[in-house]
Amino acid sequence: MRRDFTLFTIVWALVTAASLAVAYFILRDMSFPTHGAEEASVIDDAFMALTYLACPVFGIVIAAMVVALLKHRSSGPNNGDGERILGTGSLPVVWFGVSSLLCAIVIIYPGLTGLFELRDHKDPDLRIVATAQMWAWTVEYPDSKVKVFGAQELVLPKDETVEVDITSIDILHSFWVPAFRQKMDAVPGQINKIYITPDRVGDRESDAAYRLQCAELCGLGHAIMTMPVRVVEKAEFDAWLKQQQSVTEAK
Amino acid sequence: MTRVVRAPIVVGLVLAIIGFAFGAGVLGAIRTARGQSFWEIEVGMSVGYVFALIGWLAGVGGWQHWGREWFGLEAKPYTLTGWKRYFGFSPDHKVIGIQYAVTFIVVFLLSGLTAMLIRVELMRDGKQIFTPDQYNAAMGFHGITMVAVAVAVLLGGFGNFIVPLMIGARDMAFPRLNALTYWFVPPVAVLLIIAVLMGGWESGWTAYPPLSSLHTKHGQVLFNLAVITFGLVSILGGINFLVTIIYERAPGMTWSRLPIFVWGAFAASLISFFFTQALAAALLMVLLDRIAGTSFFRQAEGGSPVLYEHVFWFYSHPAVYVMVLPGFGAALEILSHLSRKPLFAYRWVAGAMIGIVMLSGIVWAHHLFTSGMAPYLHAPFLVLTEMISIPTGLIFLGAIGTIWAGKLWLQTPMLFALAFIFNFLMGGVTGIYLADVPTDLHLQDTYFVVAHFHYTIVGGEIFALFAAIYFWFPKFTGRMYNETLGKIHFWLMFIGFQLTFIPMFRVGIQGMNRRIADYPHEYAGYNTFISLAAFLLGSSFLFFVWNMASAWLKGRVAEPNPWRASTLEWQVSSPPPEHNFDEIPVITDTPYGYGGGPAHHRPFAGGALATEEG
Numbered sequence: 001m002r003r004d005f006t007l008f009t010i011v012w013a014l015v016t017a018a019s020l021a022v023a024y025f026i027l028r029d030m031s032f033p034t035h036g037a038e039e040a041s042v043i044d045d046a047f048m049a050l051t052y053l054a055c056p057v058f059g060i061v062i063a064a065m066v067v068a069l070l071k072h073r074s075s076g077p078n079n080g081d082g083e084r085i086l087g088t089g090s091l092p093v094v095w096f097g098v099s100s101l102l103c104a105i106v107i108i109y110p111g112l113t114g115l116f117e118l119r120d121h122k123d124p125d126l127r128i129v130a131t132a133q134m135w136a137w138t139v140e141y142p143d144s145k146v147k148v149f150g151a152q153e154l155v156l157p158k159d160e161t162v163e164v165d166i167t168s169i170d171i172l173h174s175f176w177v178p179a180f181r182q183k184m185d186a187v188p189g190q191i192n193k194i195y196i197t198p199d200r201v202g203d204r205e206s207d208a209a210y211r212l213q214c215a216e217l218c219g220l221g222h223a224i225m226t227m228p229v230r231v232v233e234k235a236e237f238d239a240w241l242k243q244q245q246s247v248t249e250a251k
Numbered sequence: 252m253t254r255v256v257r258a259p260i261v262v263g264l265v266l267a268i269i270g271f272a273f274g275a276g277v278l279g280a281i282r283t284a285r286g287q288s289f290w291e292i293e294v295g296m297s298v299g300y301v302f303a304l305i306g307w308l309a310g311v312g313g314w315q316h317w318g319r320e321w322f323g324l325e326a327k328p329y330t331l332t333g334w335k336r337y338f339g340f341s342p343d344h345k346v347i348g349i350q351y352a353v354t355f356i357v358v359f360l361l362s363g364l365t366a367m368l369i370r371v372e373l374m375r376d377g378k379q380i381f382t383p384d385q386y387n388a389a390m391g392f393h394g395i396t397m398v399a400v401a402v403a404v405l406l407g408g409f410g411n412f413i414v415p416l417m418i419g420a421r422d423m424a425f426p427r428l429n430a431l432t433y434w435f436v437p438p439v440a441v442l443l444i445i446a447v448l449m450g451g452w453e454s455g456w457t458a459y460p461p462l463s464s465l466h467t468k469h470g471q472v473l474f475n476l477a478v479i480t481f482g483l484v485s486i487l488g489g490i491n492f493l494v495t496i497i498y499e500r501a502p503g504m505t506w507s508r509l510p511i512f513v514w515g516a517f518a519a520s521l522i523s524f525f526f527t528q529a530l531a532a533a534l535l536m537v538l539l540d541r542i543a544g545t546s547f548f549r550q551a552e553g554g555s556p557v558l559y560e561h562v563f564w565f566y567s568h569p570a571v572y573v574m575v576l577p578g579f580g581a582a583l584e585i586l587s588h589l590s591r592k593p594l595f596a597y598r599w600v601a602g603a604m605i606g607i608v609m610l611s612g613i614v615w616a617h618h619l620f621t622s623g624m625a626p627y628l629h630a631p632f633l634v635l636t637e638m639i640s641i642p643t644g645l646i647f648l649g650a651i652g653t654i655w656a657g658k659l660w661l662q663t664p665m666l667f668a669l670a671f672i673f674n675f676l677m678g679g680v681t682g683i684y685l686a687d688v689p690t691d692l693h694l695q696d697t698y699f700v701v702a703h704f705h706y707t708i709v710g711g712e713i714f715a716l717f718a719a720i721y722f723w724f725p726k727f728t729g730r731m732y733n734e735t736l737g738k739i740h741f742w743l744m745f746i747g748f749q750l751t752f753i754p755m756f757r758v759g760i761q762g763m764n765r766r767i768a769d770y771p772h773e774y775a776g777y778n779t780f781i782s783l784a785a786f787l788l789g790s791s792f793l794f795f796v797w798n799m800a801s802a803w804l805k806g807r808v809a810e811p812n813p814w815r816a817s818t819l820e821w822q823v824s825s826p827p828p829e830h831n832f833d834e835i836p837v838i839t840d841t842p843y844g845y846g847g848g849p850a851h852h853r854p855f856a857g858g859a860l861a862t863e864e865g
Contacts, residue, residue, distance in 0.1 A: 001656060031761070033761050043689045043690055047693075050683055050690065058676065058680060061651055065669065068655060068657060069659065069669075072654070072659050075660070077660060078815065080658065081591040081845040081846040082592035082846055083592070083657075084593060085593070086596075087648075091596070091648075092596040092599045092648060096641070099645075103641055106683060107637045107638075110687060111686075111688065112630060115629055115633065118688075118692070171459075171460075171466065172461070172462065182692045182693070183692050185622045187550075187622070189551075208774070209762050215697075216459070217459070217766045219454070222766065222767060223383060223770065224383075
């Protein structure tokens with residue numbers, strides 16, 4: 001029994017260390033799509049915090065299984081019984097207490113703290129209206145009366161906070177640009193808002209994370225209900241907007 | 252010839268057709284009288300189906316063996332014997348258990364085959380074999396049939412067969428209701444298959460309006476009728492289990508001596524009984540929006556699409572615990588008997604199951620974090636959802652405490668039960684990311700979610716199902732399966748499963764959303780790998796089917812108790828006699844007496860429990 005606990009502790013430490021190393025050195029850099037907006041930090045940090053917390057818990061279960069499988073195999077039902085351990089002592093109480101505490105930690109950080117950080121938005125520098133329909137997006141820049149549709153590009157300025165007003169004219173759709181992380185459904189008759197502050201220049205041609213993708217099943221054209229996204233410097237954005245305005249007026 | 256004509260299924264089919272013609276005909280007559288066309292497909296199918304269902308249930312035996320009594324006539328005796336019992340109306344819980352288990356395993360294999368086709372389509376970007384339309388049909392069919400299998404295969408198959416034996420009862424509390432409940436299942440399967448043949452429906456298994464209520468094909472109506480019918484199976488089955496477990500326990504079978512599988516079945520039945528109505532109501536509202544012009548979800552007339560999401564998940568989240576609680580029970584049962592160790596922290600584990608039932612009803616809105624529902628609902632549902640990890644953690648404590656210092660006999664059921672612990676650990680841990688609002692905003696509706704729920708439902712429940720199938724196979728059939736084939740099945744399934752679903756977490760985080768027939772070229776590498784791994788996973792079932800078929804037909808005859816387990820079902824012959832017990836046993840101890848000496852291995856009194864040797 002004593003040897004079992006020693007082996008358990010060693011395996012637990014190894015599994016925990018190995019999984020933490022994988023999380024820190026591999027997952028942290030390689031898992032996420034391009035970090036394209038300030039708000040993405042909240043989400044990516046929360047993801048990593050949960051992963052680090054999960055490693056020792058994962059280790060406990062794996063270590064217990066490894067000990068049982070290495071040391072306590074039997075070739076049949078007639079080799080006597082295992083020890084009569086009923087688990088009526090204090091271990092379940094401690095387990096209950098520790099898991100409740102862990103749960104409380106996860107609820108507070110990264111749960112509620114992240115939630116309130118995302119909710120705590122700044123005044124937007126730019127407002128756009130994203131309207132979904134089966135199976136294309138229309139994005140309007142109301143202040144400059146510019147409109148892009150379908151396969152045209154959604155262009156956004158870097159380092160400006162954008163308020164996106166999301167709605168639909170027919171059924172449920174969902175607004176999602178993987179580089180910006182946040183997702184919000186487009187509901188007919190309702191305007192849902194998210195706030196995005198792009199902090200990196202990027203475009204769809206070089207990066208699949210820069211695509212506006214419908215993320216709520218909407219029938220036949222669901223997979224192709226996308227719009228390329230491009231984030232540019234503010235000056236370039238202003239020039240683009242002006243050029244689009246003149247195109248609109250020429251019509 | 253007359254024998255074939257009188258076979259219950261044939262009579263049922265004939266009465267179903269007559270019923271359909273009657274319903275659709277009366278409706279058509281009314282419509283004609285009002286100056287409308289005689290036949291309108293969606294209303295016609297709905298009304299016709301109600302009468303077809305009544306005809307089917309009456310014809311398959313509901314009238315002969317039950318309905319006649321309501322009119323002062325004598326009910327006909329049950330005359331079918333041998334294999335024919337499985338194709339008729341039988342009140343024997345052991346027959347019904349096998350009816351459920353075989354039906355749902357056939358549906359499972361059919362639905363798994365659909366998953367293979369989906370993986371062929373997704374192997375590369377661009378079109379392979381499916382148009383987007385066919386893809387949606389395949390995805391919807393895979394989704395709803397697998398949900399149905401997951402809800403009913405363990406409870407319906409193993410719950411029916413094993414629970415009465417385990418608690419020392421001669422049958423379920425309501426045997427005829429039990430038979431009737433099973434016969435609701437074939438119409439569900441037939442409706443869904445017809446729906447696919449008619450081109451399917453585009454709204455997946457979740458059927459969100461307005462897509463489902465204003466658009467999609469006629470198959471949507473059949474889908475709704477099927478799921479409402481299936482809801483009846485769940486509710487009626489739930490009542491039967493609750494009453495059986497409360498009232499039919501043998502003397503001395505106190506609540507603290509119940510085998511843990513019975514606790515799992517009891518907890519799952521509580522959820523089926525209390526929550527299924529919400530699903531049926533949600534789908535009925537969609538149906539009425541389509542065929543009767545109501546406006547529950549028509550935004551233009553004051554309806555709300557988000558309302559549906561609330562009502563739907565009010566059932567459909569608890570439903571995942573209907574799936575997995577009997578899985579917990581089966582896995583823990585097997586871990587205890589094949590480790591020859593008492594179930595660790597029994598009272599905590601049983602309490603945790605009831606805790607899961609209580610929490611299950613107040614976490615649904617974590618499916619709506621990105622729906623645009625009122626933001627003040629985010630924090631409470633985050634807190635409540637994360638709290639599910641506490642009772643689930645106690646289940647894990649029970650599992651690892653039970654195998655600790657045991658004598659692990661690594662036969663096929665034990666391998667599946669151990670894999671259940673690992674898989675559900677992966678599923679449970681990744682669930683935290685989806686309960687956490689910030690990470691969920693990114694992960695919602697991606698392949699991360701697909702991987703998560705396959706780890707909990709397939710990795711958890713379905714691995715526990717296969718543990719249960721191999722464990723109880725000798726009791727069901729009186730024959731022993733082939734251990735080598737069982738182990739090949741296990742290793743192919745376990746390795747194929749990990750290789751299929753671990754990369755899905757990754758590609759989901761990377762930005763691949765779910766339920767799409769095509770995806771950006773950047774994700775093609777992952778998907779090719781996932782598809783190849785999925786084919787490996789799929790191939791494991793060839794060994795399973797071969798093993799089951801050959802063992803059932805000509806396998807070695809099994810002894811009554813090949814596992815030397817101390818629960819009651821192993822004390823009777825394999826298969827058990829029709830009346831289960833010659834005399835009802837008196838229970839004197841818990842079934843987990845391992846390590847307490849021979850006195851604890853027979854926790855019951857009453858001498859020979861069965862005389863008929865299988």
